[in-house]
Amino acid sequence: MQTQPIFPFTAIVGQEEMKLALLLNVIDPKIGGVMIMGDRGTGKTTTIRALIDILPSIPVVKGDLFNSHPSDPELMSTDVQKKIANQEPLVIEYIKVPMVDLPLGATEDRLCGTIDMEKALVEGVKSFEPGLLAKAHRGLLYVDEVNLLDDHLVDILLDAAASGWNTVEREGISIRHPARFVLIGSGNPEEGELRPQLLDRFGLHTSISTVKDAKLRVKIVEERSAFDRDPEKYLQRWQEAQEKLSNQIVHAQQLLPHVTISESYKVLISQICAELDIDGLRGDIVTNRAACAHAALRNCKQVEIQDIEKVIVMSLRHRLRKDPLSTMDSGERIQQMWQSAISDMP
Missing domain, CATH: 3.40.50.300 (P-loop containing nucleotide triphosphate hydrolases)
Known part of the structure; x- marks a missing residue:
């Protein structure tokens, strides 16, 4: 097919x-x-x-209804766990x-x-x-x-x-x-x-939002038209870039457990969340996680200020309380608070 x-x-x-x-x-x-x-x-x-x-x-146990991982217990169904306990052989396939x-x-x-x-x-x-x-x-x-x-x-x-x-x-x-x-x-x-x-x-x-820049809009239209004309040729043109990004993702997944974030950056994130009056701690947790993932994507084991800057708006934008009198976009509010916080850093 x-x-x-x-x-x-x-x-x-x-x-x-x-x-x-x-x-x-x-x-x-x-x-x-x-x-x-x-x-x-x-x-x-x-x-x-x-x-x-x-x-x-990804590797899965063949015939399993839940795409069970063949070696990670957290990603296995109970049926696969029982088979392993009974020392039954597992057939592995990649999907x-x-x-x-x-x-x-x-x-x-x-x-x-x-x-x-x-x-x-x-x-x-x-x-x-x-x-x-x-x-x-x-x-x-x-x-x-x-x-x-x-x-x-x-x-x-x-x-x-x-x-x-x-x-x-x-x-x-x-x-x-x-x-x-x-x-x-x-x-x-x-x-x-x-x-x-x-x-x-x-x-x-x-x-x-919709792209406003005319040249960029033309570029998007041209790329889409080239793909529609000859998809096979277009995919070949981008194959190397696709493989490079795929390898980068695999490497980042492997590096992630070794990525650390300093105590001062954790305090900075929590300070911004507190000053923005964000309810709960999900904002703090997600920002920390996303910053670590961004560092891994850059092939770094240590979170740097640029990693937090790249993810903080995405992590907090939807957690801000709506102010009906404010004309400022939530992303702008976070950016302003971020700039203010890092300017105060020693």
């Missing part, structure tokens, strides 16, 4: 903040996903689909990182999976039909127009993304499976915002 060619990630012009947010989440999925808000036709979906092509293949789309009309059963009660009662067998959360394990789960999704489903999504597990219970029967995925939401602010307590659960938030 011939797959449809995907526009290369490295060829996407502009929208640097969105691309960086996606890369950081791939390097460290514990950042907690990304919410992308922007105008129609700004390349949100194109960029997210292009990301899959640069991600390295592309899964990307799952959650349609707006999805039901809870479609998202979480269902238990076949007839089989359970008649045959005494736990039969589970996996949902989208199972398919997205160790991959990306993309919700377009997440601000239009039913709040109940958003709650389930965010709980699974935070805990890394999905539990389905029905008539006293319970099935639990791993569900570690990068949650990516996109939406148009004209169609309504997410509730603040739900928005806060997304690790990063990027705000993108």
Whole structure:
């Protein structure tokens, strides 16, 4: 079966903040996903689909319903753990990182999976039909127009993304499976915002707008036209850049556990969060994580001031309390506070 060619990630012009947010989440999925808000036709979906092509293949246990990792217990289903305990051989295969789309009309059963009660009662067998959360394990789960999704489903999504597990219970029967995925939401602010307590659960938030520079717009149109004319030739042109970025991601993932952030930078981040009056500690945690991932992406073991500067707006923008009297954009407020804080540093 011939797959449809995907526009290369490295060829996407502009929208640097969105691309960086996606890369950081791939390097460290514990950042907690990304919410992308922007105008129609700004390349949100194109960029997210292009990301899959640069991600390295992952090892899975063949035949397992949950893309279980063959050696990491945190990423295994209970069935695979039992096989290992019983010293049964595992067949390993490599697959592309899964990307799952959650349609707006999805039901809870479609998202979480269902238990076949007839089989359970008649045959005494736990039969589970996996949902989208199972398919997205160790991959990306993309919700377009997440601000239009039913709040109940958003709650389930965010709980699974935070805990890394999905539990389905029905008539006293319970099935639990791993569900570690990068949650990516996109939406148009004209169609309504997410509730603040739900928005806060997304690790990063990027705000993108239509490119205003005429030359840049022409460049985008030309690149897209060249791809549409001859996708194969266009992909060959960008193959080297794609492979280079893919290798950079793999190296950053391996380097991440060794990246450290100094106590003074941790205090700086928390000081800014406190002065911006941000509720809770998610802002502090995510900024620290994202700064470490950015350092790893740069092939550095020590977080530097530039790493924090690159991620602090994305990490805190959606956590600010709305001031109806303020005309200043939330990103500008954070930038102002950042400049003030670093100018006071010794």
